[in-house]
Amino acid sequence: MEPVEYDETIHPVVWLNKIKSCCYKNQITKKEDIMEFCKSMIHPSIDVSKSSTFDEILNILKTDALFALFKYSVEEKLQNLKFDPKNKDHVQFIKKIKSLNDLIGYFNQSFLKRRKLIRSGSCISLKHVATGKYLTSCNMHYKTGSKGSIVFASQTLSNLNSLWIVSDFENESNPIVYGKNKVYFLNKGVNENIFISGDYKSPSTGNWEVSCTREIYEHLIESDSTNNNDTYYIKSKEIINIRDMETNNCILHSHEFPFTIDNETYQEVVGHKGRVDRNDKWCI
Template identity: 95%
Template sequence: MEPVEYDETIHPVVWLNKIKSCCYKNQITKKEDIMEFCKSMIHPSIDVSKSSTFDEILNILKTDALFALFKYSVEEKLQNLKFDPKNKDHVQFISIFRKYCYEAEIKKIKSLNDLIVYFNQSFLKRRKLIRSGSCISLKHVATGKYLTSCNMHYKTGSKGSIVFASQTLSNLNSLWIVSDFENESNPIVYGKNKVYFLNKGVNENIFISRNYKSPSTGNWEVSCTREIYEHLIESDSTNNNDTYYIKSKEIINIRDMETNNCILHSHEFPFTIDNETYQEVVGHKGRVDRNDKWCI
């Protein structure tokens, strides 16, 4: 480690710690010797010749006019510091933020650690928000199975890609991209943003039919299609959510906005295609019941 001359572009305490580390590495351990070495690394325009302690050196450096300019430059860095919520490395941002607060000697904050903890919690909370473009799974609350599609097609009705509730969350067929053309990457609001659900496995969108009946119970058929059909995400009354934004782990209802104003529903009634049995997913009208609840 090379010795660092104090040039007023570094915080005095940070500089002093570096000087001490350099001394220890070079076997300079006596306080008097370290003190003299410190003085030798400070430009003569700042008079520290009469200082006898490290605290006295620091006080002189901090009362120098250029230290005020240094703090001002750090405050400008703080003002220009931008946080990107899409960046997963939020810890690095917090580290830089804390460094700048320290170097600018911002003292109006009651507790810098409390501020950092609050920021971290807020960031993690923000990351849980469901946005346009989020990739999600939807677990049927009553049966514990996942909303799924695949390349199997109905033999009757629309003959489109089947939608069913799967026992496992094992592949792209149980993942959905929730999107809103008008909202881009902003958080999605309960009962306001009209969204569509694109299945990652079949690359088609979920659709509640207005014409075809489901194969088992005769409710409205649910399939996947290349056409886009809009839905509203409605909040379940059990959610403990003090905002209008949709978060992961919350219980929701999904209502079709294009056709019959139907609600996405599943139950333990099966249907069979080519000797394979699937749990039926349908659309129905009327009051919301326990089989209409999905967990994000």
Template identity: 35%
Template sequence: MNHNKYDGTIHPEVWVRQIRLSFYDQNNENTKNEQETVDYCKLLIHPSIKISSETNSFVGLVNDLKLDTSYDAFKKSIKKKVQELKFNNINKDNGDDESLKFLNNFIQLCYEGEITEIGERKRLFLNALSKGSLQHSLIDNKFDKINSMEKLSKYFYESLLDEPKTVENGSYITLKHVATGKYLSSCTDSYERGSGYSGYLVYAGPTVPDTSCVWKINEDQEKIRNNQLGKFLTIFYGDLFTLTNKNIEYNLSVSGDDESPATKNSKVCNARYGSLWHFRSTNSENPPYVKSKDIINLQSDQFVLRSSESTFTCDNKTYQEVACHKERIGGNDEWCIEIIEQSNQERG
């Protein structure tokens, strides 16, 4: 029977377990007792590694191997492997398998390197994740709440499940007004016909979305995220973007100088040059990135997008008003994001 000799390049418990398992027959019965197996193991240990002549148990044998200086060198080499570990989530076809392999490899290396302190494990785990990834962002966001390997694994898998639901630069979305169930919409009617005003009507329209309710998120500028400069596909809370109506191809805009027709707040319209907006989470957990079905506030600088049951008339048609305000944020300022079509850009 061929067995690997022990030379300090494998974890003592793993090596002893391999020897023990080899002495089980087809009926799953052990063909050697503990003393016989220990004596056999001693013959396979490199002579530079000192084993007490009195050692006669598996526990004692493992303890002897761990007392040798070779074990300290082994642990340092394992820690270096953990520090160099990287998670690659590009191959979506084998995503589950690759994620499981990565997580199991990380846990096993931490065990073999005796990296037991959860704070160190969290730092090493973050180091293995790309700084621009959802995985890094969620673990970093939940860092102080993670107090066990089980929670670290939970949030890692949560980020993988979130990935198909995240709002991205280039995504087509709808925004449903939570209080009234109507969708943010636009049409080619103007608030002020014949006045030279170039903005098109924005209102809370149908309760079943159509093409007038679809908006494209456009975020072109580079930004710093996790101390890394670049263009990131995922939209995070606080990121600035424009919203372009798919039908009209004009941009959502707020005019602080003009009054809305019903409530006399700040007027909202669709204009050629739109305002910069950002999402504000209403979730007390403060998630880092935006997902479909999130309830949000939509803000441009200090202006908050609002609708209510207030209506106005234009061209003999009645519309539910959408306006902006700088007052205290309330229930009428809540919108639900729904992804209609995901971005066709490749995730890096």
């Protein structure tokens, strides 16, 4: 067995086991000698000089870019892998993974990463970052203004009224892109779409009223600067802003100002113009 340098084509644990086997075969049995030989087979760009145990070496390798490349290559192969009893490729691939646990782990990682992307048709909740309440609608109607279904921020996420289907007719089932895809938000409880009015004022503060209606109104989802995105696709748990694209380019906003209808008190959700502020931030 010839020793191999560490690269992106092999899992660090598998590589280390091969190095150990090679050492034992060549009568290298002292831990210190194996450690030094192991370090010599790692490219100098990966600094393992201060490592004193094999676990420390593995931890360094798993944080290096080469390991990321290995995971991406595995993910790509998993996506392209099709079961065919007459084709031995899937057997060879699983042999490379070496264990069922690794295979399950990489599959889960790939699957969960895919699930985090917000797509046209995704069902989401929107939590107001500043107050911790959820964007909600219900069958109660405004007494003034549009007299449409009210939109407010609710303390709890307890029913369909706080769930929204985000959709884009031109981008069916594909991931939503920040600042590009024009989307609409359908409330699952009232089966109506969110709308920031350019004609009616909100009941408490006199900003622009937000209601739900059967008509479709498009919005842009904009990224908050704190997301640290490595991609332009929108993911769950990210902080976003929502901007109206139909009427007056308003931003969806909430605050701790209440309004009351039929002796029930609700936290106001409104649209406003101008710069984005802390009350415009929503967590998916």
